[in-house]
Amino acid sequence: MNATLSHEDELLRASVRTFLDKEVIPHEEMVDQTGEVPEEIGREIERKSKELGLFAANLPERVGGGGLNYTQMSIIEREFGRTSHALHSWIARPTELLLACEGEQVDKYLMPCVSGEKRELFGLTEPGAGSDAMGMQSRAQQDGDDWILNGMKHFISAPTMADFAIVFAATGVDETKRGPRKRVTAFLVDRDMPGVTFREGSKCVSNRGYKTYELIFDNVRLGPGQVLGGEGRGFELAGKWLGMGRVWIGASCCGKAERLIALATDWCATRKQFGQPIGQFQATGFRLADMTIGLRTAELLVADTVRRADQGIMRDEDAAMVKVYCSEMLNRVADDTVQVFGGMGLVEEMPVQRLWRDARIERIWDGTSEIQRHIITRSILRPLGA
Numbered sequence: 001m002n003a004t005l006s007h008e009d010e011l012l013r014a015s016v017r018t019f020l021d022k023e024v025i026p027h028e029e030m031v032d033q034t035g036e037v038p039e040e041i042g043r044e045i046e047r048k049s050k051e052l053g054l055f056a057a058n059l060p061e062r063v064g065g066g067g068l069n070y071t072q073m074s075i076i077e078r079e080f081g082r083t084s085h086a087l088h089s090w091i092a093r094p095t096e097l098l099l100a101c102e103g104e105q106v107d108k109y110l111m112p113c114v115s116g117e118k119r120e121l122f123g124l125t126e127p128g129a130g131s132d133a134m135g136m137q138s139r140a141q142q143d144g145d146d147w148i149l150n151g152m153k154h155f156i157s158a159p160t161m162a163d164f165a166i167v168f169a170a171t172g173v174d175e176t177k178r179g180p181r182k183r184v185t186a187f188l189v190d191r192d193m194p195g196v197t198f199r200e201g202s203k204c205v206s207n208r209g210y211k212t213y214e215l216i217f218d219n220v221r222l223g224p225g226q227v228l229g230g231e232g233r234g235f236e237l238a239g240k241w242l243g244m245g246r247v248w249i250g251a252s253c254c255g256k257a258e259r260l261i262a263l264a265t266d267w268c269a270t271r272k273q274f275g276q277p278i279g280q281f282q283a284t285g286f287r288l289a290d291m292t293i294g295l296r297t298a299e300l301l302v303a304d305t306v307r308r309a310d311q312g313i314m315r316d317e318d319a320a321m322v323k324v325y326c327s328e329m330l331n332r333v334a335d336d337t338v339q340v341f342g343g344m345g346l347v348e349e350m351p352v353q354r355l356w357r358d359a360r361i362e363r364i365w366d367g368t369s370e371i372q373r374h375i376i377t378r379s380i381l382r383p384l385g386a
């Protein structure tokens, strides 16, 4: 494992791994086959993760969270990546956006998410506005002190039905140097408010058992206390969440790649053809070498980026580079592992096909590889005025 970890961080890594090996990995096959996490198993993981101090480990101690820094969180996220997303996501890492809660919002939304009494959704994507988030049709119009919200979100994910959503909606238009731009506001919207519908959406073949929801808002009346972080600050807030979220995806891709490489290595050493282990054929053995180089490079990129985040100097393009590199590395590793396994890589009884399916989502959610490359290109060309 990573020889550069401090003794304390190595203990953290080992305790998370032991927990996941015992509480999560034994359920993975069943969850993938049924497409469901039984409520009692999810709650058990939730309860035991609280005892271990893993629940809400990302949030500061002042609000009751674990107070881990970004480097430590990357260690946890890497370990989570080795295991089923549908199961480990019961160990909540509430979005840091909730730290923007003020006044009564703190007790109504932030604290219950830290304790696990409530769960939140992050509602940005719409059927007609995915990569182009600014194309959103959801709108909130002012009515006295209130706002009237209309619109729809889809692909909004969570391990189980949530209590409320952070919903992004246009509340006007700002004039900017680059022309008119939608003013976007984040709202805290409870599932049981009149005019709100949360319902299960399409099932995804990556991470079976992890749910996506559709959120429908039909003339939902929201008081001023439902605005999160101030009117017009929605994208500023979303940007904060998306940046670290992309780094966590990178860390988790490293964990999944480690697991795939272990399977591929074992198969290369034990599967014999033409009277010798298949790893002795250069075409197969070199795949292992390339997988290992890819993983090591990705780990270094994550480690450098979380160090920048801990120092408060991480930029959007840093997070974008992690997301692109690690997710594409994982997909190469997953595809190569299937190839090394031959036909056995695709049979349902073997874990390889599941890890291969699970890897695919990583190049899509939280901004596709193409969108990450746009962010990186922009950071290179903008200083030159291009």
Ligand SMILES: Cc1cc2nc3c(=O)[nH]c(=O)nc-3n(C[C@H](O)[C@H](O)[C@H](O)COP(=O)(O)OP(=O)(O)OC[C@H]3O[C@@H](n4cnc5c(N)ncnc54)[C@H](O)[C@@H]3O)c2cc1C
Residues within 6 Å of the ligand: 122, 123, 124, 125, 129, 130, 131, 132, 154, 155, 156, 157, 158, 204, 212, 361, 364, 365, 366, 367, 368, 369, 370, 371
């Ligand atoms: C399982 C799952 C969970 C999700 N969870 C959430 C969630 O909790 N909250 C949330 O808000 N969203 C969530 N999403 C949405 C996710 O972030 C989007 O799917 C993603 O951003 C891509 O949007 P899209 O699917 O609409 O693809 P599109 O935007 O339609 O893109 C289709 C293709 O066109 C390419 N493309 C689009 N624009 C450009 C461009 N300018 N240049 C080059 N190529 C381009 C894309 O890269 C992609 O290859 C989730 C999605 C999934 C599948």
